Structures are given as C-alpha cells and as structure tokens.
Amino acid sequence: MLQTFSSSNFHQICDQLAALDNDLSAIIKAHGYPPMWTRPNTFETLVHIILEQQVSLASALSALNKLRKKTIDLIPENILSLNDEELRACYVSRQKAVYIRALALALANRTLDLESFEKMADDEIRARLTALKGIGNWTTDIYLMFVLQRSDIFPIGDLAAVNALKRAKTLPKDITREALMEITVKWKPNRTVATMILWHYYLSSPLRTKLSRKFI
Template identity: 65%
Template sequence: MIRTFNLSTFHTICDELAAADADLAGIIDIYGYPPMWSRPNTFETLVHIILEQQVSLASALSALNKLRERIQEITPARVLLLTDEELKACYFSRQKTAYTRYLAEALLSKLIDLEELAALPNDEIRSKLTALKGIGNWTVDVYLMFVLQRADIFPIGDLAAVNALKKVKNIPAGTSKEELAAIAKAWQPYQTVATMLLWHWYLKGRNPAVPFP
C-alpha cells in the first residue's frame, strides 16, 4: 500500500501524532501547525533538490532563480544547451553541473519518467533515482516527502531533522543514526509529517524569517 497525505488530511495527521507524542504536541502548542511543504513533480524540482545538497536553502534557491532568469523555463533541453561557464555563472558547482546534465539526459532519453515514478512504491523509486549520478538517499527522501507526499519517510541524512529530533527528545549528541531511525519509527505510518513538525520547530527556533523549502 502506498500511503500518502494531502492538505485535507495534514492537520488531522498532525493531531494524531500530537495525541501520541507529547513532544510533537509541544511543537504545535508553541508554533502552530507546520506548512505542508510541497513541490511539483518536475525536472526543475529535482534540480532544486540537487542544488540543496550540502548547502544552505538560500544558496540553492539563489542558484535556481539565477538559472530561471537565464533560460526562463527550466527544462532538460534548455539546460543541456548551456555551457559549463554559463552554469557556473548561475552558481552551479562543477559537480552539480554534471549531476544536472546527467539528470536532464536521463529524462530526455526516457531512462526516467517522472509520471511513471509517481505510481511506484518507495523502494522502486529509490532504486531508480539512486542509479543516477549525483542522486543519493537524501535527495530521494526529499523527493518522496515534498513531491509525492509519501507519508512514512524519516530522512536520516538530513541534519536539521536529526538535530531537531535530538533536541526535542533530549537525545545524547552521540546517538547513532540506527538508534535515531528506530526512535523515529514510533511515528509510523506518518514519519514524514512528524519530520515536518521537527523542521517547523528547527526553523522557528533558529530564524522565523527563513523560508522553507
């Protein structure tokens, strides 16, 4: 069964999680419900997620906006017309230039079809996307959570989510990823929505003015 969530169920799921977990209830009490972050199932969205790898959200968005300014519509064909220097001028690193080109070629050649991906189980999506250069588990987690609204993902490679989990649950800093993933399983089958509550806490506590995603 592919379990998803949407705007009509999001607050109900938040309430269910809060009823079972006092720490998540506390986040809602202090900051209210998180936004239901979502993105369209497009090449541009995947480029955006690639740009977000290991940099600030603001830096990634700046690069995406610069690319959009240069080519108007971010499509595989238009990106492949750009030279390395043109992409560098859009703040793309050498690695992210290569990853974005590889993704564009995969979509144009039909190696990957985003509409078809949307109908597949999480594990199959992960297998297909991680076969592409530059796409790892964190990128797939964000895609599953924000684009396909898959309900039961905890992105163990996301520092903000992991740090928020440690703080909210008062977990020792040296706790292993395996132990953290096991703790997050208490939120099944809605680990994605629980993670959005953690991100909400993290962002509000750090700087309420920072947009996300």
C-alpha cells in the same frame, strides 16, 4: 497501497502524532501546525533539490533563480544546451553541473519518467533515482516527501531534522543513526509529517542559526 497524505488530512495526522508523542505535541502547542511543504513533480524541482545538497536553502534558491533566468524554461533540453561556463555563472558548481546534466539526459532520453513515479512504490523510485550520479538517499527522501507526499519517510541524512529531533527529545549528540531511526518507528506510518513538525520546530526556535541541509 501507496501511503500518502494531503492537505485534507494533514492537520488530522499532526493531531494523531501529537497524541502519540508528547514532544511533538509540545512543538505544535508552542509553534502551531507546520506548513505542508510541497513542490510540483518536475525536472526543475529535482534540480532545485540537487542544488540544496550541502548548502543553505537561500544559496540553492539563488542558483535556481539564475538558471530560470538563463534558460527561460528550465527543462532538460535547455540545461543540456548550456556549457560549463554558463552553468558556473548561474552559481552551479562543477560537481552539481555533472549531476544536473545526468538527470537532464535521463529525462531527455526517456530512460527516466517522473510521471510514472506517481504510481510507483517508494523503494522502486529510490532505486531508479539513486542509480543516477549525484542523487542519493537524501535527495530521494526530499523528492518523496515534498513532491509525491509519501507519508512514511524520515530523512536520516537531513541535519535540520536530526538536530531538531535530538533537541526535542534531549538526546545525546553522539547518538547513532540506528538509535534515531528506532525512535521514529513510533511515528509510522506518518514519519513524513512528523519530520515536517520537527522542521517547523527547527525554523521556529533558537536551534536555528541558518537552515542548511546535508545529505549523508
């Protein structure tokens, strides 16, 4: 059975996590419930997530808006019609242009079907997405969390989530990824919502200088 969450149970899950974890409870008491971040299951959404790799969210949104204006309809066929110069004018780096074209081609050729992911297990979705050039675990995690509302994802490659976790629990800077993942086990099967609480903390506290996400 697929583990998901929705607007109807999001606050209830937040309360359950707060009851389990005093640090998450303190965040909610100080800053309120986090937003339930969602995005539609579209090519444009995946392009947006790719653009967010290793840059600020503002920079990624600026590039996305340029692409929207250039293509009118941001669909695979319209992206494939753009040359390198046109993509660069939309603030898309050469590397990310390769990634976005690979995704567009897979969708245009129907070797990838986003609709079918809605009934597919997380691991299978991850295998199919990470087979594409430029899509790694971080991009897949964000897709699973924001688009499909899969409930048990902790994006270990996300610096904002990791830094918020370290600060919330006063953890050493050099703590290992394995040790961090062990801490998140307590939140199963709701690690996605726990992560949204941590992002909310990151955005609401002095910890935030600017929100940059980096996949590892």
